[in-house]
Amino acid sequence: MKNNIFVKDYHSALDIVETQKAIKLIKNNFEKNLSKALGLARVSAPLFVDPKTGLNDNLSGKEKAIGFKLINGQDLEIVQSLAKWKRYALKKYNLTGLYTDMNAIRPNEELDNLHSLYVDQWDWEKVITKEERNVAYLKETVRNIYKAFLKTEEYISELYPSLKHDLPNDITFFTTQELLDRYPTLDSKARENAITKEYKAVFIIGIGSALSDGSIHDSRAADYDDWNLNGDFLVWHDTLGIALEISSMGIRVDKASLMSQTALKREEYKLEYDYHKQILNDELPLTIGGGIGQSRLCLYFLNKAHIGEVQSSFWEKEDIEEFEKYHIYLL
Helix, strand or coil: CCCCCCCCCCCCCCCHHHHHHHHHHHHHHHHHHHHHHHCCEECCCCCEECHHHCCCCCCCCCCCCCEEECCCCCEEEECCCCHHHHHHHHHHHCCCEEEEEEEEECCCCCCCCCCCCEEEEEEEEEECCHHHCCHHHHHHHHHHHHHHHHHHHHHHHHHCCCCCCCCCCCCEEEEHHHHHHHCCCCCHHHHHHHHHHHHCEEEEECCCCECCCCCECCCCCCCCEEEEEEEEEEEEECCCCEEEEEEEEEEECCHHHHHHHHHHCCCHHHHHCHHHHHHHCCCCCCEEEEEEEHHHHHHHHCCCCCHHHCCCCCCCHHHHHHHHCCCCCCC
16 A cells, blocks of 8 residues: 555645755755765765666665666666765775765655656765774764755745744754664654654664564665664654654774674675775774765655655656645656
């Protein structure tokens, strides 16, 4: 069953032409703020990679990448994210920090107000030291990103006074275990909604690691984030009445966490890939990184009710017609 949300009495504050202008302004402004906040250089990124390198991500493990063959028979895959490629690129380009525009196709997505087959995000990555592989450094980085987020909110609100948001001056942190202890009768998604509605902007630490009841808050790939040093950045989206995930990020796996996490998911075969061997042989830098949804950022700042109002993608005919009844017009 689809998770479509139909908002009663919805009317977009901006028409389609104004929306297109605003999207460009938001993206330009936030990109500048993010780059300055984290000290990142912009680089170009691939749309497809050789699957044998191990550079592509299988995300939670359920998603299947789109593949195709070259004339010579070689297999390539459309990227699902650039979490691994960025770490490789930092070494290749001899950079301390980078960001890029990541475009991907995720054919297994269940289409709704937040999910599209087309993914557009800023992917960023930064070199860190062994001593910085801790929760304190993770929080410091999250706060810097949130400051960039607030600057864009201030900028867009000055341009469009009709767009109102209720963001706090600082972001609040919770671990996934703290959420389970606080809301033991709720599932993970309901916990996110409850805590984000109360605090407006939160970062949830520990995605993928086991909780006290044996469950996990949400699934994560075993080979890019350290499950104890990662998290999701959420804001409360009044238009839809839900917690909106803006970013998933974290300190990346080192040798020890790569081996333990692949063992837990029974994916030791990945350790034979070139990328994973470079981690095991200490040939890649220690890093922190993440992805920040471009369309989701615009969805939030423009008070939209559907991601299809800020990006052009595929939507089923019945969904287009049903959303139109609620004045939600999909591009």
